[in-house]
Amino acid sequence: xxxxxxxxxxxxxxxxxxxxxxxxxxxxxxxxxxxxxxxxxxxxxxxxxxxxxxxxxxxxxxxxxxxxxxxxxxxxxxxxxxxxxxxxxxxxxxxxxxxxxxxxxxxxxxxxxxxxxxxxxxxxxxxxxxxxxxxxxxxxxxxxxxxxxxxxxxxxxxxxxxxxxxxxxxxxxxxxxxxxxxxxxxxxxxxxxxxxxxxxxxxxxxxxxxxxxxxxxxxxxxxxxxxxxxxxxxxxxxxxxxxxxxxxxxxxxxxxxxxxxxxxxxxxxxxxxxxxxxxxxxxxxxxxxxxxxxxxxxxxxxxxxxxxxxxxxxxxxxxxxxxxxxxxxxxxxxxxxxxxxxxxxxxxxxxxxxxxxxxxxxxxxxxxxxxxxxxxxxxxxxxxxxxxxxxxxxxxxxxxxxxxxxxxxxxxxxxxxxxxxxxxxxxxxxxxxxxxxxxxxxxxxxxxxxxxxxxxxxxxxxxxxxxxxxxxxxxxxxxxxxxxxxxxxxxxxxxxxxxxxxxxxxxxxxxxxxxxxxxxxxxxxxxxxxxxxxxxxxxxxxxxxxxxxxxxxxxxxxxxxxxxxxxxxxxxxxxxxxxxxxxxxxxxxxxxxxxxxxxxxxxxxxxxxxxxxxxxxxxxxxxxxxxxxxxxxxxxxxxxxxxxxxxxxxxx
Numbered sequence: 001x002x003x004x005x006x007x008x009x010x011x012x013x014x015x016x017x018x019x020x021x022x023x024x025x026x027x028x029x030x031x032x033x034x035x036x037x038x039x040x041x042x043x044x045x046x047x048x049x050x051x052x053x054x055x056x057x058x059x060x061x062x063x064x065x066x067x068x069x070x071x072x073x074x075x076x077x078x079x080x081x082x083x084x085x086x087x088x089x090x091x092x093x094x095x096x097x098x099x100x101x102x103x104x105x106x107x108x109x110x111x112x113x114x115x116x117x118x119x120x121x122x123x124x125x126x127x128x129x130x131x132x133x134x135x136x137x138x139x140x141x142x143x144x145x146x147x148x149x150x151x152x153x154x155x156x157x158x159x160x161x162x163x164x165x166x167x168x169x170x171x172x173x174x175x176x177x178x179x180x181x182x183x184x185x186x187x188x189x190x191x192x193x194x195x196x197x198x199x200x201x202x203x204x205x206x207x208x209x210x211x212x213x214x215x216x217x218x219x220x221x222x223x224x225x226x227x228x229x230x231x232x233x234x235x236x237x238x239x240x241x242x243x244x245x246x247x248x249x250x251x252x253x254x255x256x257x258x259x260x261x262x263x264x265x266x267x268x269x270x271x272x273x274x275x276x277x278x279x280x281x282x283x284x285x286x287x288x289x290x291x292x293x294x295x296x297x298x299x300x301x302x303x304x305x306x307x308x309x310x311x312x313x314x315x316x317x318x319x320x321x322x323x324x325x326x327x328x329x330x331x332x333x334x335x336x337x338x339x340x341x342x343x344x345x346x347x348x349x350x351x352x353x354x355x356x357x358x359x360x361x362x363x364x365x366x367x368x369x370x371x372x373x374x375x376x377x378x379x380x381x382x383x384x385x386x387x388x389x390x391x392x393x394x395x396x397x398x399x400x401x402x403x404x405x406x407x408x409x410x411x412x413x414x415x416x417x418x419x420x421x422x423x424x425x426x427x428x429x430x431x432x433x434x435x436x437x438x439x440x441x442x443x444x445x446x447x448x449x450x451x452x453x454x455x456x457x458x459x460x461x462x463x464x465x466x467x468x469x470x471x472x473x474x475x476x477x478x479x480x481x482x483x484x485x486x487x488x489x490x491x492x493x494x495x496x497x498x499x500x501x502x503x504x505x506x507x508x509x510x511x512x513x514x515x516x517x518x519x520x521x522x523x524x525x526x527x528x529x530x531x532x533x534x535x536x537x538x539x540x541x542x543x544x545x546x547x548x549x550x551x552x553x554x555x556x557x558x559x560x561x562x563x564x565x566x567x568x569x570x571x572x573x574x575x576x577x578x579x580x581x582x583x584x585x586x587x588x589x590x591x592x593x594x595x596x597x598x599x600x601x602x603x604x605x606x607x608x609x610x611x612x613x614x615x616x617x618x619x620x621x622x623x624x625x626x627x628x629x630x631x632x633x634x635x636x637x638x639x640x641x642x643x644x645x646x647x648x649x650x651x652x
């Protein structure tokens with residue numbers, strides 16, 4: 001067990017990079033004799049105070065202490081006495097806040113809490129081990145919102161699951177909570193599906209759900225940060241007790257780790273819930289935000305503000321926050337919201353810092369911004385600049401939109417709708433966005449040159465939380481689509497994702513044909529829109545079986561996850577494309593696979609298609625919406641026929 005962690009709210013460790021005058025964020029060091037508070041605030045701040053409270057919500061301060069300036073932008077106060085389990089706020093004259101690096105808070109995060117973090121470690125926490133991953137391309141990422149996943153779980157589950165999906169008939173004791181992911185039913189389901197990494201939507205303390213009114217249904221994705229380094233109380237069983245949200249989050253991580261599943265945290269360092277009420281602004285006005293040349297707040301986030309990652313203390317904040325989630329909560333990866341707002345130097349520093357802890361911790365993000373940033377685009381973490389950020393990945397909207405149609409128009413289809421023109425973009429995604437001699441980037445949407453150094457820098461996906469889910473998109477873009485056609489195209493889309501050389505990513509519930517009733521942006525829609533329907537009558541159809549076997553196929557065959565651009569160029573050979581059809585071969589025991597040559601054909605046409613292949617005798621392992629690695633028959637010769645709107649996978 002490490003030394004007692006009796007401090008709260010940002011004790012910053014010694015840095016491996018220089019910081020002028022060794023300035024610190026807010027720091028609180030407790031002892032039974034006294035508590036010392038330090039704060040990073042302007043030198044010219046007037047009447048800086050720290051206030052102590054008996055409760056985390058309501059009531060008057062029991063003590064107010066003036067802080068003294070003890071260094072450049074450094075303010076200090078020592079409060080005699082034992083104040084454990086009390087609450088505190090800082091006040092620099094712009095309103096009270098918990099500071100920018102609170103590690104425990106009261107309800108709704110308005111006040112910091114003085115606790116011993118050792119009291120939040122579950123039994124056996126010191127033995128918690130990160131599941132082994134040799135390469136990012138070995139990951140299968142499952143994006144999940146806590147409430148979506150478990151809020152509607154109940155015992156009315158149809159009997160008769162597919163052979164490979166055994167889910168215990170059980171309800172949850174903790175609907176919508178961190179602890180739902182510690183229960184047998186959820187662990188068994190995720191293991192049976194085959195995913196090995198859970199990407200949880202923002203789980204830090206955020207603004208839009210009132211933790212004092214949890215009996216009233218409330219919903220938000222959580223992209224409105226308040227306290228970046230504390231779990232959100234709405235997902236805990238008691239948001240008033242600052243210990244509970246921390247220990248329950250750790251129990252969740254611990255249970256998933258025991259099941260061999262990594263935990264990836266969605267982080268939103270690019271903006272805050274607002275400006276005037278933010279902890280950043282109340283602590284050091286205008287330091288942490290970018291402004292345009294005319295003095296207005298820059299809005300690259302689309303939320304009214306964007307943070308200035310290039311400034312030394314904001315950069316340091318991001319790096320130290322990532323370190324804290326790894327060291328205190330054993331987090332295994334980070335998805336950076338609107339990574340294109342952050343500067344490249346900061347992202348590379350995050351990667352270098354994480355490498356010192358564990359190089360297998362995965363970092364990826366959205367390689368774009370939501371608007372124009374007040375910082376040079378060639379210095380930002382945009383997708384086009386991924387080559388300058390080794391070890392960091394980005395989402396491939398090229399492959400996504402080539403499959404299902406443009407993000408900007410839900411009614412327009414592409415490959416899955418049988419429309420020609422997206423084939424080269426799909427090939428770009430299958431190759432992992434790396435340079436490949438058979439990919440004509442002049443015909444690729446959005447990117448006219450490869451942007452990944454290695455295939456592990458590309459996230460392969462067809463849907464995620466902030467868009468129509470796949471079922472809704474298919475219904476919107478293909479008028480009058482019938483269920484059988486929808487299912488065929490759904491399976492075809494995910495076959496493209498999971499046979500690509502990138503890192504595969506799926507939205508929670510796609511495997512049970514989830515829909516959100518056509519809502520594109522469901523960030524605050526009710527449970528009736530966002531929740532998983534565990535009683536979906538097609539929940540136990542061949543769809544779920546196909547997904548699980550598709551994941552197994554990828555995991556069992558290294559040819560689909562070579563992890564090296566050189567190996568991709570050596571072993572991945574594209575066969576001649578047709579309209580709405582892409583075919584490729586993974587040749588010569590790619591990745592030391594047991595299968596010598598693997599051929600994948602993706603046919604989105606409403607008619608069968610014949611494809612030329614190298615002469616041989618092949619075993620069929622995927623055909624007509626079924627997967628069986630032991631074989632579904634054989635084909636011989638130089639031609640194969642692929643059924644409409646389906647994938648064919650064969651090997652010799």
